[in-house]
Amino acid sequence: MIVGLFNYWIVILMMMLGFYVVIAANNLIKKVIGLNIFQTSVFILYISIGKISGGTAPILTEGVEIYANPLPQVLILTAIVVGVATTALGLALIVRIKEAYDTIEEDEIYLQDRTL
């Protein structure tokens, strides 16, 4: 059991580290990086689903019988793209926030909005 699930536990640990950075970080860029770590760990989870022992990459060749499951890989290709799209948008927002508030610390922005 430990061998079979060990991989997932490590992935979950990473996922939670990323999740923690997202919600606890005060710096907006750190938040975005945390989000990326969170998402990347989910990608690893998916790809792990697709692994089959003794299999190879799902490129069909003669003489090979067992292939990894291509479906999770396809889903994750899509999800990676979604992730980078979100990152790009988030970073662009950060640049504009910096220009408008002159800070990218969450608490300082909050203070500025309060005193407005």
Added chain:
Amino acid sequence: MSHLPALQIVLPLLAAPICLLLRKSSLAWLLALGVALCGLAISIVLFHRTLNGEIISYAMGGWEPPWGIEYRVDRLSAFVLLIVSAIAAVTFAFANRSIAREIPLQKHSLFYTALLLCLAGLLGITITGDAFNLFVFLEISSLSSYVLISFGRERRALTAAFQYLIMGTIGATMILIGTGFIYMMTGTLNMADLALRLPGVMDTNTVRAAFAFLIVGFSIKLALFPLHVWLPNSYAYAPSVVSAFLAATATKVAIYSLIRFIFTIFGVDFAFGEMPLQVILILLSIIAVFVGSLSAIFQLNIKHMLAYSSVAQIGYIIIGIALVSAVGLSAGILHLFNHALIKGCLFLAVGCVFYQQGDATIDNFKGLGKTMPWTMAAFVIGGLGIIGMPLTAGFVSKWYLVLAALEHGVVGMIIIISVLLGSLLAVAYIWRIVEAAYFNQPEAAAIERGEAPLALLIPTWILALATIYFGIFTQLSVDAAMQAAQSLLGGK
């Protein structure tokens, strides 16, 4: 004709990139409006075809499900498609004049492109029969709504969009985790196929956790208390059209997805029998009604106020769903429809005020009963709808909600009391505006500005009249909601 389900999504997807190339704002607007109207026509046809309970299935790429991606239109999804595309048609009509004063001209074609993408995303979520495809379209609609919100004039629009981006992505990632888990246990992503295969593995921790993650993910998206914190600022600082469009559609589509996962995929027995979902949902919804309504009373910015009121109204919808009876579920679905009309009407009316006065704080409303009589009349109709006065659409859905609660003994009484108290609170926050508008003298500048142009008033009044129409002639909407609820609960 058989390709209608695909066309419903492909038309806006096709129009969006073309829109980017159009340099002239009015051309881009005409294209967007034309597409929205076509979409409305398609959804009416689809709605009509599903009325008798037929389920339209469309195999994308010609690959039969579960190997390919399936589009699946049943009564409920046809109804939600109709709501979204109708609201889109009305708000898009409003957009042209409204954004002229809120967004710099150079960005207009970008704005319409994002609007079309958002529409396509929302429709795509509703129509798809594939769990992962839902995630993809959820991201299209989410990313485009972050963009749309950031078009707002004030700098707080940027922080609002960023906060929404972070929370929305956490929500979407949770949905991704949940989808991954159920794929792991069943080997399929098609919703109908999942419903068949899940019962076999129901009694596993993995499926239970998957369910929890999906529910939390969608709850963030639909702004259920206490995960609603992204909503008020996003709606308050977005351009007026965007507030109206998103408030009337985005959360509704998320609620639709929640219903879809609970009732179609996991099934009532699992969701409410094995998981303590009912208690949690009803408790949170009741808190949402109070917190939302109370916060609404203290807002000076009227768009903020309407946004908090949305949090409360979402509470009513979720209460209806969580009652799990045919009446309760149809009350929820009905309120989903009615609230879309009412909130759309209110936000558009505020958009008119914003257009004329340049802002929408309570001070801007002073004396508008005299200077902008039509706008304020529409606002009052919408306000009565929120309160739930008889002869407005809001009354009908609350009536059914109370009827459903009556079947539930003590819990039901608590629900009824909170619905009544919530309505009283709604009276309080709507009254503040009415008082400002009708019992104050207008400022000289406001008199000079006068009434909003017809191009803004007509869309606003379409929704105002719809609010009254569906309050008096309830048959159409009630039947649609009832039948959708029955096919969700009963034999498929």
Added chain:
Amino acid sequence: MLLATAMASIFLRDLFALVMLFGIFSLLTASFFLNLDAPDVAMTEAAIGAGISPILMLGTLALIRNTSAPRVKKTIRATMAPILAVTITGAALIYATLDMPYLSDPLAPAHNHVAPRYIQQSLQEIGIPNAVTSVLASYRGYDTLGEVFVIFTAGIGVLALLGFMYDASGRRYSQFADTASLNNHTILHVISKITIPLILLFALYVQFHGEYSPGGGFQAGVIFAVAFILYAMIYGLEAVYKVVSMRVIRLTMVVGVLLYVGTGVASLILGGNYLDYGALAHDPVHGQHLGIILIELGVALCVASVMLSVFFNFAGRAAVPPDAMEEGDKST
């Protein structure tokens, strides 16, 4: 290793180091994917996670001119709430694993319902050996269409947020200052002259060989964009602008997306379902081939131009004098 890099991200306050660390994290992830028999995904993760994302993050850091986050004193409540949320979520996840099929168990349900068809029949039905490409482009081609639109949306968003600059007199700002800080390095010039053509060549290989080996439109598009970005970093933005202007990028972005949507519409017109490439030619397998080539081209065009557009918008922003402002900001 992965865990260590992720862990460090909590405690690092130097943002520059953090971004570098994230790049390493992604590269490690990519090699892990390769280990799990997912070369396509590994390639994408390497190009995105270790390539594009850090470049964008560094670009952002350059724009905000601030590379360290100050230490923030937090109340106990402010630290406890996230820890609580994370613990609950983590516990739910661990709980979920207890009933999971073990890693690489061939009897797991995931491998035995839908997936076998992709392995066993895709060669007859679609005719290309890379099963990932078959599923991506055909069986689940509609998801990929959605993915292209997600990227497109991000392109629109960045354009809307950063793409419009006006100088003090209100004119559209399009002059680039000296962004090419590496301009004077002879070694870089020589090396880049050799490597950039190779990168472009590699991108083309990845594009057109994607049916037989790992790769495809998406990866090719990213690599293609990276070649231009490298060129821009060494020779300056203006040099790249001579080759591809913002107008051209905007156009290719649209053309790429339309190529994909259009392929679907063509199959509609020719009597198939939406995106049913089998309708594109008399022989269904042939039609599949044609369709996949077309949409992969669309994906590559769109991805490359969005990436370039995003990069240019970030880099172009850097060159703006402080008195230039977003027009929307003036009113506030």
